Amino acid sequence: MAATGDAAYIKQINRSLILQKIIEKKMISRADLSKLTDLTRATISVQAADLLEKELVVETQLEHHSVGRRPIMLSINGQAxxxxxxxxxxxxxxxxxxxxxxxxxxxxxxxxxxxxxxxxxxxxxxxxxxxxxxxxxxxxxxxxxxxxxxxxxxxxxxxxxxxxxxxxxxxxxxxxxxxxxxxxxxxxxANLCSFAERVYAHPEAKNLLGASFSSGIGLGMMMNEDFFKGENGFAGEAGHMIVVPNGRPCSCGNKGCWEQYGSESALFRELSVKKKQETITRADVIDWIQARDETVMEMMDEFLFYLSVGLNNMINLYNPNVVVLNSELLRFYPEAIKRIEAQLVSDISHYRELHISKLGKQxxxxxxxxxxxxxxxxxxxxxxxxx
The missing domain is CATH 3.30.420.40 (ATPase, nucleotide binding domain)
Known part of the structure; x- marks a missing residue:
């Protein structure tokens, strides 16, 4: 009984590995699958036949091939x-x-x-x-x-x-x-945002921090290619890390939370007072940035300062490979990444890359x-x- 169970388990592992490589390469021959997975050609053939029968993959013959027979390629059947x-x-x-x-x-x-x-x-x-x-x-x-x-x-x-x-x-x-x-x-x-960044933009990053700065601050952490969630699933609530003791009151009950200083919504609230304008939209701020409005540029510098303070703490805690910032405002702010990096100067603050998200709201x-x-x-x- 154990042998049967072990065989089924090994078959499932092999299938997962094969599917993983087909998705990654988008189109691949059986021979190349065997090389990449270290599985025998016989194992690849059996698995491929099963996947074809289940309509999970499709076969395509390359139109152009320099030497010998045109290889038959396997790819995921997206329409399945x-x-x-x-x-x-x-x-x-x-x-x-x-x-x-x-x-x-x-x-x-x-x-x-x-x-x-x-x-x-x-x-x-x-x-x-x-x-x-x-x-x-x-x-x-x-x-x-x-x-x-x-x-x-x-x-x-x-x-x-x-x-x-x-x-x-x-x-x-x-x-x-x-x-x-x-x-x-x-x-x-926030976890899903960080997962999207790893899957679509930074597949090489096993350890990735994805931070969103819109309505509050959300932090998604990919550690060794998996979500880091903590004991109950609540890890990543970095927006409620205190960066200004006895600072602005927060809805969580504390005062001086990071999201009261380093989120877009906090910036909008402060601008509403400074500009004496009841409603501030992201489009308003982007227009002011492009016009180099003095008040807005000063407040953006303050926004970047507090964003960097919290980010420095997160980098020191988790030592990520890649850090991705999801903020529409940062996309329109000149040299935003350089300005943030200039404030991440600690000798013990280690990360490899810092990016502004290209995925945005999606x-x-x-x-x-x-x-x-x-x-x-x-x-x-x-x-x-x-x-």
Whole structure:
């Protein structure tokens, strides 16, 4: 009995490794698969036949080949099924539908008329069912739904607290599964953003920090190619690290939290007072930056200072390979990276690369899609490209 179980386990490991390499290379021959995986050609042939029968891969014969027979290439059959990634935020939900090869085939944002828990669940379930109908003709249909939550999510996928929506201890996974009639995976949005950065932009980085600076500060940590979540799943709440003792009051109950100084929303609040303008938008600030408005440039320097203070602490704590900053403002601020790097001068602050995210607002939903693909194929690592 044990031998049978061991054989099945080894077969699954081999299959995962093969799928991982096919996804990574996008198109690869059986011979090259054997070289890359150190599996025998016989093992590759058996696995390939099984994957072809299940319609998870397809064969393509190269049109041009310099020497000998044209090799038959294997690639993922993206149209065999689909995954749905959802970014659940205040005021809107973004739905990204990806095929199994990682190509986003639908991307839409649905406004939320209410932040009522019941209404949000109802709206989410309605749109999940609607999008599921687009996938019905494929072999496997909608294989995964992953929802990114802007709040505390436990290891058991229970929503402990969503500050912007005012939710405390809600059973979103269970309620959404009952309403939509599908299995749902819940994950913290910052974790999904960092996962997206690793999968789509920095696949070589086993240790990556992804920090978002919009409504607050979210920190997602990839350590040895996996999420670092802590004891309960709440690791990464760096926005509530105190950087100014007895400073500005925060909704968490403390004073002087990082997100009260180093987030875009904090900058908007301060600018609203300085500019005597009730509502400040990101577009307003970008226009002022481009016009070199003196007040705004001074406040941006302060924003970058506090951003760097907290970032320095995070780098010292986790020693990442790559650090990615997700902020629309930084993309439009001249030499933002150089200005931040100039303030990360400690001899013990070690990281290799610092980047501004190119994924932007899509990072969470793309990370959710990528996680769904990874789970469906049961692979240990994933590498995709943007369209």
């Amino acid at each position: 099924g689909f995954v749905l990634g959802i970014d659940l935020d205040l005021g809107a939900m973004t739905f990204a539908l990806s095929d199994l090869a990682g190509k986003v085939v639908r991307l839409e944002t649905i406004p939320l008329q209410s932040d009522s828990y019941e209404e949000v669940v109802k709206t989410a379930a309605k749109n999940i069912r609607r999008i599921q109908s687009y996938c019905e003709e494929s072999r496997y249909g909608l294989v995964s739904v992953v929802v990114g939550v802007h709040g505390l999510v436990t290891l058991e996928e229970h929503v402990h607290f969503v500050p912007r929506l005012g939710w405390t201890d809600v059973s979103l996974k269970t309620d959404l599964e009952e309403a939509a009639g599908l299995p749902i995976t819940l994950e913290n949005n 990072a969470c939903s793309l990370g959710a899609c990528a996680l769904g693909i990874k789970q469906f194929f049961h692979i240990s690592t994933l590498q995709l490209e943007m369209d």
